[in-house]
Amino acid sequence: MKKYFKVDDWKVIEEGFDKNYNRVTESIMSLANGHMGLRGNFAEQYSGDSLQGTYIAGVYYPDKTIVGWWKNGYPEYFAKIANATNFIGIDLKIDDTIIDLAQVEFSSFKRVLNMKEAYLERSFIVKVNDDQLEINEKRFLNQEKKETAAVKYSIKALEGNHSVQLTPYLDGNVKNEDANYGDFFWKGEEQLNNKQQSLLSMKTKKSHFKVSTAMEWKINKEYNRLEKINEENYIADKITLKLNKGEKINLEKFIAVCTSRDYEKNLVNTKAVEKAAEAVSLGFDKLFAEHKNAWAKIWQESDIKIEGDLEAQQGIRFNIFHLNQTYTGHDPRLNIGPKGFTGEKYGGLTYWDTEAYCLPFYLATHSQKVAKNLLIYRHNHLQKAIENADKLGLKGALYPMVTINGEECHNEWEITFEEIHRNGAIAHAIKDYIDYTGDQEYIRDYGFEVLAEISRFWADRAHYNPRKDKYMIIGVTGPNEYENNINNNWYTNKIAAWTLKYTLKNRKYLKENYPEAYNDLIDKLQLSEKDYQLWQDMIEKMYYPYLEEYDIYAQQDGYLDKEQKLVSDLNEEDIPLHKNWSWDKILRSPYIKQADVLQGIYYFEDEFDQDSMERHFDFYEPRTVHESSLSPCIYSIIAAEIGRKEKAYQLYLRTARLDLDNYNYDTDDGLHITSMAGTWMSIVEGFAGFEVKNSQAQFRPFLPEAWNSYNFKIMFKERRIKIEVNQEKVVFELEKGKKLEIKVYDKEYKLKPEQKLIIEN
Ligand code: BGC
Secondary structure, X not given: OOOOOEOOOOEEEEEOOOHXXXXXXXXXXXXXXXXXXXXXXXXXXXXXXXOOOEEEEEEEEEEEOOOOOOOOOOOOEEEEEEEOOEOOOEEEEEOOEEOOOOOOOEEEEEEEEEOOOOEEEEEXXXXXXXXXXXXXEEEEEOOOOOOEEEEEEEEEEOOOOEEEEEEEEEEOOOOOOOOOOOOOOEEEEEEEEOOOOEEEEEEEOOOXXXXXXXXXXXXXXXXXXXXXXXXXXXXXXXXEEEEOOOOEEEEEEEEEXXXXXXXXXXXXXXXXXXXXXXXXXXXHHHHHHHHHHHHHHHHHHHOEEEEOOHHHHHHHHHHHHHHHHHOOOOOOXXXXXXXXXXOOHHHHXXXXXXXXXXXXXXXXXXXXXXXXXXXXXXXXXXXXXXXXXXXXXXOOOOOOOOEOOOOOOOOOHHHHOOOXXXXXXXXXXHHHHHHHHOOXXXXXXXXXXXXXXXXXXHHHHOEEEOOOOEEEOOOEOOOOOOOOOEOOOHHHHHHHHHHHHHHHHHHHHHHHHOHHHHHHXXXXXXXXXXXXXXXXXXXXXXXXXXEOOOOEEOOOOOHHHOOOOOHHHOOHHHOXXXXXXXXXXXXXXXXXXXXXXXXXXXXXXXXOOHHHHHHHHHHXXXXXXXXXXXXXXXXXXXXXXXXXXXXXXXXXXXXXXXXXXXXOOXXXXXXXXXXXXXXHHHHHHHHOOOEEEOOEEEEOOOOOOOOOEEEEEEEEOOEEEEXXXXXXXXXXXXXXOOOEEEXXXXXXXXXXXXXXXXXXX
16 A cells, blocks of 8 residues: 555645656546546656556457467457557657656656546656756546547746757557557558648557547647658657747647547548547637536536545545546447556456446436446347357356457456356346336336346256255356355355346236237247246245354355454465465465455345344455455445444445555556445445435435545436535435435435425434
């Protein structure tokens, strides 16, 4: 853990430059707008340690799988979001000195991520031939016009007269650091760099995505010379000009990035050039004003304000900021990668994280269609999921562990073939969405097909054990990836049986409410009474491992046969286990990587009374090492539920500043985007006890002792509700929409427009 950044309610500030920490800072200072993103790299050349990263949503390269021992059923490739044309670059030479912060003398360095207005600003004073010059850079990726970005780069001579050479460029010679075989993922297509147009067009190999980047620039001073440079996959404009003492040069660079995902291939170049021209004609300030307004709207709906704890305030805003940068819901073909646009690990692909962790955030802070698009993404991949199950010799649909286009990319048998609980989260997300929005038609139009095919998978994957007269699911990996190939993981069995039940319930609903659509669906899916009977039998006879002596569910068969040690028995040098222990030792240990049984309690809370929840928490929490960033938020929510307020708060702290303070020493790889949604859940579902039950919004708020107050908003059935929790009271305000009934601490209240509902503590 390192406290490196200055604490501020709306900003993340780096003051002074630690070159050894640069990769972490670059991840932290990443900018994105749902269409594209870039790490917080410097605009000018930098020869020190850095991961130059520019990523375009949905543009991937199918990187040939690398494994030691090939197993039938492994995917051919791992899709990686291709590190794309570096469009932010502007090289700088002053007199004869190339400005490279790994080489030159400089002072007063500051890099600031402004989360409120979503821009990155950097300044420093560089010394050239004994004279000082001040450099400033401000950049943003337009949240409104998503294909455009702009950077303003300025140089002020504090001392002396100088010759300055500025070189805005587009560089397509970018490689993914994580390429399996060191391949260059791109092939240069067209490039133009004449007086009117600057364009670099590249195409990914194999997947054939065309990405065209156009640039235009404006400078506030007459230049002496302009040299147009065209090299392989690289174009640049070398501008030479004089800078006298006290003067300031402003170079504004405008970029447009268009892809063949959005336009016909023959139109992509034209679109990019047009959009860059449009950007330059609007100018930096107008474009920025538009971008700032878009962010003001985002914050209006998704901000959480915490009084009395600045670190917590910065932490939660940092999480909300990056979630909103990563996924905007404008395109149902996109999803949320665990690292978003901030690094290459995990390939920028979709995991069960989306449904299990991210969906609640987008449901509560955005319009309904954003969450719906997340669901439709899976509906669009249903056929691929059916093929995926078929590859394993199974019926129905098995959604991939990791995917970008519906095809499985994961290639470790114990996860690819065994971590099948992911199917359950995808099914449960349909329920979450419908309960939350009341959009019952979703089940008819999309949801039922997905549920039915997932149910069909469970029915085939489970088997009947006549000795016990129970159905069992063996050879699985539960959410706890520190054990593989186990039998009867309680969570997996539970979510499988739940899916069957929910599918049958919806079958009945469709039959009664949409008989025509129902008949068409049943025909299409070729479901019969035999299927329903089997599903019903499985629901009734699913096997759930139980630990009688503790009166709790067992994580899996045989869990108690392991040597029972607790996290408190570990030495500091052991943690994190995945870095310090052999994999074999981890697998034999009782230590739990992340919420597993507790993940099930989180989903099926209504089936547990307080005592039972406590017993489960008290057994599993001391055995959990939380070595997945997804873990502490679930434990925090359950701790809140059972009234362990301090514990809930401590667990929350583990997630809230995970990246800002580099808790797991891995922020250099990129940020933990999907766990950020879990942080949001810890406050909204944990501290404020928000949940939707029987279509009603319910709350059980408490205030962590360290805070004076907190407030947040939720979008719920076309309304915007503000909830403020302070030491004396809880205040509800209906900011938008018609009156509604809510439940607070088990009591019903009417929430009306322009009338605050105040509940004294
Ligand atoms: C976790 C998985 C998760 C993945 C991506 C892994 O470490 O164990 O549950 O889906 O990271 O976030």
